[in-house]
Amino acid sequence: MKALVVQSLDKYSVEEVTLDPPQAGEVKIKMAATGVCHSDLSVINGTLPLPLPLVVGHEGAGVVEEVGPGVIGIEKGDHVVLSFVPVCGECFHCNQKEPQFCRVGAPNGRMLDGTARVKQDGNDLGVMQFLGCMAEYAVVPAISCVKIAKDIPLDKAALVGCGVMTGVGAAINTAGVTPGSTVAVYGCGGVGLSIIQGARLAGADRIIALDLADNKLEMARSFGATDVVNTSKDNGPMACKELTDGHGVDYAFEAVGIPQLMLETNASARRGGNVIIVGVGKLTDQVPFNALMLSMEGKRVMGSFYGDTNPQHDFPMLLSLYQRGKLNLDDMVTNTYSISEAPQAIEDMIKGVNARGVILY
Numbered sequence: 001m002k003a004l005v006v007q008s009l010d011k012y013s014v015e016e017v018t019l020d021p022p023q024a025g026e027v028k029i030k031m032a033a034t035g036v037c038h039s040d041l042s043v044i045n046g047t048l049p050l051p052l053p054l055v056v057g058h059e060g061a062g063v064v065e066e067v068g069p070g071v072i073g074i075e076k077g078d079h080v081v082l083s084f085v086p087v088c089g090e091c092f093h094c095n096q097k098e099p100q101f102c103r104v105g106a107p108n109g110r111m112l113d114g115t116a117r118v119k120q121d122g123n124d125l126g127v128m129q130f131l132g133c134m135a136e137y138a139v140v141p142a143i144s145c146v147k148i149a150k151d152i153p154l155d156k157a158a159l160v161g162c163g164v165m166t167g168v169g170a171a172i173n174t175a176g177v178t179p180g181s182t183v184a185v186y187g188c189g190g191v192g193l194s195i196i197q198g199a200r201l202a203g204a205d206r207i208i209a210l211d212l213a214d215n216k217l218e219m220a221r222s223f224g225a226t227d228v229v230n231t232s233k234d235n236g237p238m239a240c241k242e243l244t245d246g247h248g249v250d251y252a253f254e255a256v257g258i259p260q261l262m263l264e265t266n267a268s269a270r271r272g273g274n275v276i277i278v279g280v281g282k283l284t285d286q287v288p289f290n291a292l293m294l295s296m297e298g299k300r301v302m303g304s305f306y307g308d309t310n311p312q313h314d315f316p317m318l319l320s321l322y323q324r325g326k327l328n329l330d331d332m333v334t335n336t337y338s339i340s341e342a343p344q345a346i347e348d349m350i351k352g353v354n355a356r357g358v359i360l361y
């Protein structure tokens with residue numbers, strides 16, 4: 001099969017690889033669609049350090065082709081969205097109702113039993129997040145699969161596996177955006193646009209989108225932003241204050257992963273407001289919050305990982321909203337690519353041309 005393989009830092013190409021059959025607790029998926037996410041790039045450039053070579057891809061949907069021993073509840077022919085975190089339902093975090101932090105395995109490129117299914121010339125290849133789904137097929141843990149209705153288009157469903165869940169979940173699950181509230185979103189890529197949609201679904205009155213690129217701000221408007229600010233021309237926190245009678249917003253989100261933007265996000269929230277950091281920065285970066293103001297301003301500063309999702313509940317819920325026309329996934333897919341064109345899809349993402357680029361098989 002063809003897969004997008006990262007051979008070494010900043011070096012990636014479409015390769016012919018082989019895939020072993022699913023072992024106990026695993027299933028083989030015939031991929032239908034894979035969204036291209038900045039975290040794939042983070043693996044390529046080493047921001048997310050993983051042993052290489054490795055197959056990227058962690059935002060996908062497809063059809064179950066083969067079921068390994070001991071798998072119950074998933075059958076050949078089922079349609080599934082892949083969760084980039086396998087959920088065991090039994091560990092400390094699963095029991096805390098925090099399945100996004102499930103401890104069943106640390107993503108190190110291998111399967112949950114520590115071995116590999118993808119091979120090239122007899123050598124093991126790693127996979128991203130137990131998935132490696134930027135490939136024609138993927139063998140994945142059954143506990144990474146969320147079954148969905150067969151009438152949902154799989155190219156739209158794929159997006160729920162990462163970007164859409166991360167963004168909508170940050171607004172609804174992490175922040176708990178309330179009706180009538182004011183919201184600012186720094187960064188209008190796939191995740192930022194999904195935060196905007198989440199805030200709109202939650203009934204926010206004012207949604208301010210901030211980005212450097214006019215094409216992203218145009219998209220933001222179409223997904224529900226009421227105001228847009230191009231931060232290459234205007235000061236973000238000042239604009240947020242002007243639009244909220246001088247107070248600052250109730251909920252300010254950062255969806256890029258840059259320390260300076262995290263500080264601007266904090267500065268855009270009102271006293272007593274909420275600051276939600278969604279963007280994943282570099283391990284070596286620090287954010288210097290002012291030691292006096294952190295207490296005095298009484299803001300709730302929080303991180304949001306995977307939209308605080310419970311995949312088995314939230315994926316079907318978001319897809320139901322899609323089917324009823326309340327969540328716009330159609331316009332999120334701004335370009336599609338074949339697996340052979342995956343390097344082009346990565347380059348387009350770097351250029352910022354897409355809301356989401358999607359590989360179709």
Ligand code: CXF
Binds near residue numbers: 038040129
């Ligand atoms: C990431 C978070 C870090 C692990 C890989 C996935 N989230 C979204 O892309």
Ligand code: ZN
Binds near residue numbers: 058
């Ligand atoms: Zn992602």
